[in-house]
Amino acid sequence: MLKISKKADYALMALQHIASVQFGDVTPGRVVNTKEIAEEYNIPLELLAKVLQVLSKNGLIESHNGPKGGYLLARSARQITIAQILESIEGPLAITDCSHEKDGDYCMQREHCNIRTPLLKIQDSIYQLLNNMTLGDMMGGTPLITIQSPSAQGVER
Amino acid sequence: MLKISKKADYALMALQHIASVQFGDVTPGRVVNTKEIAEEYNIPLELLAKVLQVLSKNGLIESHNGPKGGYLLARSARQITIAQILESIEGPLAITDCSHEKDGDYCMQREHCNIRTPLLKIQDSIYQLLNNMTLGDMMGGTPLITIQSPSAQGVER
DNA sequence: TTTAGTGCGACCATATTGATCGGAGATCAT
DNA sequence: ATGATCTCCGATCAATATGGTCGCACTAAA
Numbered sequence: 001m002l003k004i005s006k007k008a009d010y011a012l013m014a015l016q017h018i019a020s021v022q023f024g025d026v027t028p029g030r031v032v033n034t035k036e037i038a039e040e041y042n043i044p045l046e047l048l049a050k051v052l053q054v055l056s057k058n059g060l061i062e063s064h065n066g067p068k069g070g071y072l073l074a075r076s077a078r079q080i081t082i083a084q085i086l087e088s089i090e091g092p093l094a095i096t097d098c099s100h101e102k103d104g105d106y107c108m109q110r111e112h113c114n115i116r117t118p119l120l121k122i123q124d125s126i127y128q129l130l131n132n133m134t135l136g137d138m139m140g141g142t143p144l145i146t147i148q149s150p151s152a153q154g155v156e157r
Numbered sequence: 158m159l160k161i162s163k164k165a166d167y168a169l170m171a172l173q174h175i176a177s178v179q180f181g182d183v184t185p186g187r188v189v190n191t192k193e194i195a196e197e198y199n200i201p202l203e204l205l206a207k208v209l210q211v212l213s214k215n216g217l218i219e220s221h222n223g224p225k226g227g228y229l230l231a232r233s234a235r236q237i238t239i240a241q242i243l244e245s246i247e248g249p250l251a252i253t254d255c256s257h258e259k260d261g262d263y264c265m266q267r268e269h270c271n272i273r274t275p276l277l278k279i280q281d282s283i284y285q286l287l288n289n290m291t292l293g294d295m296m297g298g299t300p301l302i303t304i305q306s307p308s309a310q311g312v313e314r
Numbered sequence: 315t316t317t318a319g320t321g322c323g324a325c326c327a328t329a330t331t332g333a334t335c336g337g338a339g340a341t342c343a344t
Numbered sequence: 345a346t347g348a349t350c351t352c353c354g355a356t357c358a359a360t361a362t363g364g365t366c367g368c369a370c371t372a373a374a
Binding site for chain 2: 361362363364365366370371372373374
C-alpha cells in the first residue's frame with residue numbers, strides 16, 4: 001500500500017550516490033557511470049541504466065557519452081526535491097485517479113462521489129511533504145521538516 | 158504513483174455512506190446493505206461485497222445476516238481513521254519494503270543502502286497524516302464540490 | 315420452510331512493474 | 345583520421361499485482 005516502485009528506489013539511491021561523489025571531499029566533480037552504481041548497490045545494470053536515462057531526459061542529471069563518461073547532477077542537491085524525482089520516474093503522483101480526469105475516461109462514481117474532496121486534501125499534503133524535502137536533506141543527516149496534519153485544520157467544503 | 162487501489166476507494170465510499178446514513182437525519186440507525194451502496198455509486202456488487210467482508214473481519218463494521226440485514230459502523234465515525242481503513246484493505250502501509258524485513262528476505266542493497274533512514278521518516282509522516290484524519294472529518298453534509306482545476310498541471314521544473 | 319441477505323473461497327483477465335536485449339552515438343588511443 | 349571501446353538509448357519480453365467474477369454455504373426473518 002502506497003509503496004513506491006523499485007525504479008523509484010533505484011533512482012533515489014543513484015542520485016544520492018552521484019550527489020555524494022560530486023560534492024564529497026574525496027573526488028569532487030567526478031562523473032560517475034552506471035556500472036559503478038549498479039555494483040555498489042547490487043542493482044541490475046540495465047534497469048538502473050534505464051532509470052538514469054529517464055532522469056537525464058527529465059533534466060535532473062546530465063549525461064556524458066564515450067569512455068570516461070557518466071552522469072552528473074544537473075543542479076544543486078538542494079534544488080532537487082523528492083517529489084521531482086518520484087514524478088520523473090513514475091509520472092504525476094496522485095493517490096486517486098479523479099485528480100486528473102481526461103475527457104475520455106472519467107470515473108463512474110464521480111457524480112455521487114463523496115470522498116473526492118478529502119482525498120484531494122490528503123494528496124496535496126503528501127505532495128507538499130515530498131516537495132519540501134530535497135536530495136540535499138537526504139544526505140548529511142540533516143533533520144527533516146516536520147509536517148503538520150491537515151486534519152488539524154479540518155476538511156473544508 | 159502512490160496511488161491507492163480501487164478497493165480502498167470503494168471502502169472509503171462505502172464507509173462514508175454507511176456513516177452518513179447511520180448518523181444522518183433521515184433514517185438514523187438504519188442498516189445499509191451491499192446492493193444499496195453498489196447501485197448508488199456504480200460499484201461492482203461482488204467486489205464491494207468482498208471489500209465489506211474484509212472491513213467487517215477487521216472490526217471496522219458489524220454485519221447483520223438475513224433479510225433486512227446489512228452493515229453498521231462498529232464504532233463512532235470519529236474513531237475510525239483513514240489509516241485504519243486503508244491498512245484494513247491493503248495491509249500495512251509502507252512506502253518501502255525494507256521497513257518490515259522478515260528474516261527470509263531482506264533487500265540486497267541493505268548493507269550499502271543510503272536512503273533507508275530518510276524514507277522511513279517520510280513514511281512515518283504520511284502515516285501520521287492519515288492516522289490523524291478520521292471518517293468523521295470526511296463527512297459534513299455538503300458533498301460534490303466540483304472543482305474545475307486547469308491549474309492541475311502547474312508543476313514547473 | 316421459503317426467501318433475501320451476508321460470508322467465504324477459488325478462479326480468471328488485465329494492467330503495471332521488473333528485467334532484458336540489441337543497436338546507436340560519442341570519445342579516447344593509436 | 346580511424347578504429348576500437350565504452351557509454352547512452354529505445355524497443356521488447358516476462359513476472360507480479362490488481363481488478364473483477366463466479367458459485368455455494370450459512371444465517372435470520374417472514
